[in-house]
Every structure is written in C-alpha cells, then in structure tokens.
Amino acid sequence: MSRDASSLFTPYILGGIHLKNRIVMAPLTRNRATRGTDVPHQLNAIYYAQRATAGLIIAEATQISPVGKGYAWTPGIYNDAQIAGWRLVTDAVHAEGGKIILQLWHVGRFSHPSLQPGGQRPVGPSEIGPENAMTYIEDDTFANVLVPRAMTHHDIEATIHDYRKAAKNALAAGFDGVEIHAANGYLLDQFLRDGANYRTDTYGGSVENRMRFPLAVVDAVVKAIGAEKTGIRISPTTPAGGLSDTNPSAVFFPFVEELSRRKLLYTHVIEGATGGPRDAVPFDYVALRQHYHGTWMVNNGYTRDSALDAVESGHADLVAFGHLYVSNPDLVNRLRTGSPLAEPVRATLFGGGAVGYTDYPEASTVS
C-alpha cells in the first residue's frame, strides 16, 4: 500500500460514529464566545464548519459551570442560551458532513477571582497554586493565578453534578459525544497529580485516592449519556498549568487501566509537553497504549509522516492535530496531497473576531 493510500485517510467507526478519516481536530481555545454571556455564535459555527473535513472535531474546552471558567470569553455549556449557541455550531458541522464532540472543562485552580462568580477564590484540590502562572482576564490583561480554596466534599459532589448536566446539555446541543478534559493541569489533572493534590482525605494521598474524583466524573458522565458517547483526554507528562508529578507512570498506568474497563468512546493522550517537547520527561507511551483496549487517540507535534507511522504501526487509531488546525481549515486535504502547511499567526490566537479565525484560506485558493 502506498503511503498516500494509507490508513490515516480511511474511514473509522468510533463507537456509533462513522468518521471519514483518522484525522482529528484537537480542542483549541480561541476565546471568541459572546462577551458577557459565554454563548457561542454564528462566527464560531462558520469556523468549525470550515474544518468539517476532519474525521472528528473536538470543539474547544467549554466550562461546565461558572466556577469552571479560567480565561476570558471562553464558551460555556451550563445554560439554555449556551445550548442554543452550540446548536448553531453542531448544525453547521453536520450540514458539511462532519462529526463534532465537545470538550468538557473545569479549570480548577487555574483561574482568577475576576472570572469567578461573586469574585470568589478559584477552587482546587489543595491550597497550593501553580508558581508564576498567569491567565488572561476580561479587562484584556494577564493576571496571576493565586492560591485556590481547597474543595470540600460538597464542592466535589456539586462538580460531579455539573459534569453530568453539562454532558446532557452537550447532547441537547447536537454534539456526537463529549470529551472529559482531564489534561493540561486543569481540575481533574490537579487531583490526579501529587504536585497539586496534598489532600489527606479519600481524594488524596494514594494513587487510588487521587483517581477517585476523576473516575467519579467519568462514571457520572457515562451514566448520564453512555460510555459510547464519552471520551477523555489525559496528558501524563505535561508541565502545562504549572503541574507536576513525582511519578507519572505510577498514576497513569492504573488510570488508563480503569478507563479501559469502562469501555469509553476513546482515550486521547497528549504525549509529552503540550505544544512542546515530546520527551522532556521519560515515559513509555507505547506501553501505555498496550494497557488500553479501545480507541486510542494521540496528539502532540504530529506531522504527516509521524501520523502515518502511528496509525500504520498500530500505536494509534486516531491522530489529533492542534495548532495546524488553526491555520489550515483543509488540513486533511493538505496532508493527503502533501501541500504546504500554513503556520498560525500568534497575535490572533486568543480573542478577537474573524481575523485569524475564519479567514485562513484553503490550499486551492492560496495564490
């Protein structure tokens, strides 16, 4: 089989979802929801519909509650207006023959009081903040992420409820499923890793305890919408969000075994530092995949060649591309034909309107 006809461009059946190819648009925060309401709108629908030739789109991280928010102008999925806004997006993607999943997000400690209801302190597993971390707030400036308030058992129960509700809302908005965001140093990752979780109750300490809340969220979402509609994203060795762990293998091998048992839609793994080196921390991602039965999606720094290798070798079933989807709406076609790839313009990544969002041309229209 020639490389061009390789399995990367062949269909794949993901649960009950028929994908045209194995190429996935990774979740990409673009901070372009309606200001003041965090409601998605028509421009967001145009942007996602432009990228509907991906086998699967994972829509940007979307807060499950006001407390789950950590950056300016990110979308929500906790009220009727947000459901209606997302319906514009899912209808537009489906009209183009695409499939789309929503990434469910709670940032945990990675927030700022100005983004929180009543100006309250953000919450996290323990009263320990990331060092030298900043987030972007709604007066258009960066602000320091501070020490969070440690979540009570009541907070944990309420948050599980918020995930459950958000998953149902996502299906009501027309999504084909959800991806639980347990990566990149946000709430569920904070509970998993000993760099942020200093708890001495049943949610901290041993690996089993640290997995308890993330797995309770998975189980609640599965119960609400079904395992065949529930995916998850993890990032065992990323330093994103100022997070670390003294022994990532000790947590993520058992965690992936637990996920495997739950027969989820997929597990999506960021290999290495998100958007950075793949091997800064030693970790056996090939062995991790072997601990999992089911669809395995990989991400981070993949190129046409390495994506082909990953699928052909059986390391991955699906490959997600992040920054290249900002600037190449027709990425599938460019990878198929080997056309040059455009790089994103950094200044227009976060916030703003159509510029640097819906105006990246397809390869055939580049003069």
Ligand SMILES: Cc1cc2nc3c(=O)[nH]c(=O)nc-3n(C[C@H](O)[C@H](O)[C@H](O)COP(=O)(O)O)c2cc1C
């Ligand atoms: C502009 C931008 C926004 C991102 N937003 C998210 C997000 O909302 N959720 C998430 O899990 N990862 C997010 N990421 C990480 C990407 O999904 C992906 O993991 C990263 O870009 C590495 O993949 P790549 O090498 O193909 O770009 C973002 C990355 C970029 C560049």
